[in-house]
Amino acid sequence: MGGDYAPRHVVLGALDALRESKGRLSLLLVGPERTLYRELEQVQRTMGNESMKESFRVVNATEVIDMHDPPTAALKAKKDSSMTVGLSLHREGKAQAFVSAGNTGAVLSASTLILGRIKGVGRPTIGALVPTESSPCLLVDAGTNVDCKPRHLFEFAVMGSIYVSAMVGTQNPKVGLLSIGEEEIKGNEVSIETFRLLKRSKVNFIGNVEGRDILKGKVDVVVCDGFVGNILLKFGESVPEFLKAKLKAFAGKGLLNKLRMWIAQGGLRTVMKDLDYQEYGGVPLLGVNGVSIIGHGGSTPKAIKNMIFRAEEMVRRNVNAQIQEAILKYS
Amino acid sequence: MGGDYAPRHVVLGALDALRESKGRLSLLLVGPERTLYRELEQVQRTMGNESMKESFRVVNATEVIDMHDPPTAALKAKKDSSMTVGLSLHREGKAQAFVSAGNTGAVLSASTLILGRIKGVGRPTIGALVPTESSPCLLVDAGTNVDCKPRHLFEFAVMGSIYVSAMVGTQNPKVGLLSIGEEEIKGNEVSIETFRLLKRSKVNFIGNVEGRDILKGKVDVVVCDGFVGNILLKFGESVPEFLKAKLKAFAGKGLLNKLRMWIAQGGLRTVMKDLDYQEYGGVPLLGVNGVSIIGHGGSTPKAIKNMIFRAEEMVRRNVNAQIQEAILKYS
Numbered sequence: 001m002g003g004d005y006a007p008r009h010v011v012l013g014a015l016d017a018l019r020e021s022k023g024r025l026s027l028l029l030v031g032p033e034r035t036l037y038r039e040l041e042q043v044q045r046t047m048g049n050e051s052m053k054e055s056f057r058v059v060n061a062t063e064v065i066d067m068h069d070p071p072t073a074a075l076k077a078k079k080d081s082s083m084t085v086g087l088s089l090h091r092e093g094k095a096q097a098f099v100s101a102g103n104t105g106a107v108l109s110a111s112t113l114i115l116g117r118i119k120g121v122g123r124p125t126i127g128a129l130v131p132t133e134s135s136p137c138l139l140v141d142a143g144t145n146v147d148c149k150p151r152h153l154f155e156f157a158v159m160g161s162i163y164v165s166a167m168v169g170t171q172n173p174k175v176g177l178l179s180i181g182e183e184e185i186k187g188n189e190v191s192i193e194t195f196r197l198l199k200r201s202k203v204n205f206i207g208n209v210e211g212r213d214i215l216k217g218k219v220d221v222v223v224c225d226g227f228v229g230n231i232l233l234k235f236g237e238s239v240p241e242f243l244k245a246k247l248k249a250f251a252g253k254g255l256l257n258k259l260r261m262w263i264a265q266g267g268l269r270t271v272m273k274d275l276d277y278q279e280y281g282g283v284p285l286l287g288v289n290g291v292s293i294i295g296h297g298g299s300t301p302k303a304i305k306n307m308i309f310r311a312e313e314m315v316r317r318n319v320n321a322q323i324q325e326a327i328l329k330y331s
Numbered sequence: 332m333g334g335d336y337a338p339r340h341v342v343l344g345a346l347d348a349l350r351e352s353k354g355r356l357s358l359l360l361v362g363p364e365r366t367l368y369r370e371l372e373q374v375q376r377t378m379g380n381e382s383m384k385e386s387f388r389v390v391n392a393t394e395v396i397d398m399h400d401p402p403t404a405a406l407k408a409k410k411d412s413s414m415t416v417g418l419s420l421h422r423e424g425k426a427q428a429f430v431s432a433g434n435t436g437a438v439l440s441a442s443t444l445i446l447g448r449i450k451g452v453g454r455p456t457i458g459a460l461v462p463t464e465s466s467p468c469l470l471v472d473a474g475t476n477v478d479c480k481p482r483h484l485f486e487f488a489v490m491g492s493i494y495v496s497a498m499v500g501t502q503n504p505k506v507g508l509l510s511i512g513e514e515e516i517k518g519n520e521v522s523i524e525t526f527r528l529l530k531r532s533k534v535n536f537i538g539n540v541e542g543r544d545i546l547k548g549k550v551d552v553v554v555c556d557g558f559v560g561n562i563l564l565k566f567g568e569s570v571p572e573f574l575k576a577k578l579k580a581f582a583g584k585g586l587l588n589k590l591r592m593w594i595a596q597g598g599l600r601t602v603m604k605d606l607d608y609q610e611y612g613g614v615p616l617l618g619v620n621g622v623s624i625i626g627h628g629g630s631t632p633k634a635i636k637n638m639i640f641r642a643e644e645m646v647r648r649n650v651n652a653q654i655q656e657a658i659l660k661y662s
Contacts (some may be wrong), residue, residue, distance in 0.1 A: 133572075140477065180474060187558070211565030228558070230511040
């Protein structure tokens with residue numbers, strides 16, 4: 001029931017994932033059952049009579065936490081929300097992963113509360129894959145933990161490394177600490193102390209990176225607190241809109257410009273696509289005892305589908321067991 | 332003597348400013364006099380025998396603080412640096428403003444030390460003009476003060492407002508506090524407390540803004556600490572390079588794409604120009620008892636020229652007197 005277009009986009013994405021997975025997956029759709037059955041009926045009518053009944057099941061949950069609910073209060077008040085029910089199924093082993101495009105804060109709190117933390121992790125975190133000139137890099141924390149201690153940033157570095165090596169396939173990923181200069185002494189109080197922690201750890205730490213190094217693809221993991229991470233990601237997401245507005249203004253200045261822009265469109269669209277979070281499909285919550293993927297509120301069916309596949313892959317690659325081992329070993 | 336291309340770019344920019352100002356300005360060029368005279372001779376030889384001798388004067392300073400000198404130590408060790416001599420001329424009233432493309436940290440420390448702070452200002456700051464979909468907005472602090480207290484951020488808001496209204500001409504500029512959500516309770520400890528300070532002040536505070544609101548031009552002044560500001564600005568500066576690399580890769584995929592990109596180039600170049608700091612020409616140091624403009628190390632002659640004109644304008648518009656009044660009145 002999560003996201004701006006729930007349940008439509010969630011149901012469409014789920015069915016797409018099932019179709020593509022060819023029997024590999026089975027899904028539990030959690031929410032008010034009458035709403036979900038109605039949605040499924042409508043969707044399947046337009047899709048034709050493909051039968052996929054055996055690969056999914058509707059699990060009833062009578063309540064919905066919406067985007068504007070304050071997370072902690074909502075979790076207390078709505079005991080039978082789709083979020084709580086879904087995560088409980090995961091904890092009980094009836095599901096191996098959980099995926100939601102709902103209220104980010106609530107998914108986060110509920111996941112930590114219901115699944116618990118991996119041993120040795122003080123603060124679960126969210127990482128986001130960012131496009132670069134070469135392969136995507138993981139920005140961690142992407143907005144979860146705003147006030148961090150050096151130890152937390154160290155944990156983000158470890159969890160980010162494991163995630164990137166397991167999921168992106170980069171061997172011994174390079175980790176950079178986001179700061180305002182390359183030198184060890186450049187930064188704020190927390191980042192300078194974090195530099196020391198990382199330097200003497202077993203993380204493949206290459207030192208501070210600056211704002212300009214991210215898109216260059218200088219490192220595979222960029223470590224920062226969630227305040228900086230959130231601001232940076234949202235800034236990045238706004239760049240395509242900004243360019244579109246500027247190009248439109250340019251095209252407005254005469255027919256020749258208009259023609260030029262029209263011809264260039266195809267290329268620009270391809271490049272812009274790279275800046276589109278939907279291609280990446282949700283962000284993983286790292287550090288909880290389970291697999292919980294959180295999607296953008298505006299997730300399309302494609303994004304939902306990608307989130308499901310990402311969850312499957314995190315289970316298959318045993319990311320959490322690797323994190324638990326590394327948190328102890330890397331310190 | 333400041334910047335990667337000193338003294339060449341500085342001298343060229345200075346002479347350009349003099350030419351354009353048509354006698355309005357007179358400049359003191361501060362640095363090792365033999366080096367400067369040699370440079371002037373070479374430059375004037377290529378420019379023809381225009382005589383502008385009466386509008387500038389070389390002031391000797393035997394030492395140079397370079398980009399890699401640690402600011403505080405360098406200021407102590409090099410008492411006769413071009414920076415110290417130039418700023419001292421300003422303090423003594425022999426110059427009305429100071430402009431440098433040198434070591435940012437050193438210009439900052441030297442300006443605060445030699446010129447002193449405006450009464451009521453705890454932390455002088457640097458603001459940077461950022462392009463948006465509408466008119467440019469001032470991001471303040473742009474990298475000077477990394478660990479800030481709420482009171483400092485409040486001062487940045489006041490100084491930023493005055494600067495934008497005096498220099499950009501925006502009446503009663505809208506001020507936003509950079510955070511991770513619009514609601515008053517969203518943010519880190521410092522930003523949440525700053526929100527309270529700004530809300531009850533006389534600043535035209537419209538609330539929190541997010542990363543995505545900056546390029547949209549939602550506000551005229553964006554307030555943040557220098558850690559976030561520096562990272563964001565450098566990230567923004569790297570966007571054109573990133574797009575160029577992506578477009579190049581796209582153009583590489585076939586002749587048609589290449590042709591398309593070639594045709595579109597003009598438009599893209601125009602748009603990219605908007606992201607170019609050089610058009611804006613340096614950033615003002617706000618809160619010191621004087622006018623001190625700091626340029627990018629890679630400043631072109633054009634950037635130097637623009638810095639000089641900006642300094643002139645700050646003097647003419649009496650920005651500092653306005654800041655002093657506002658700091659007391661807005662609290």
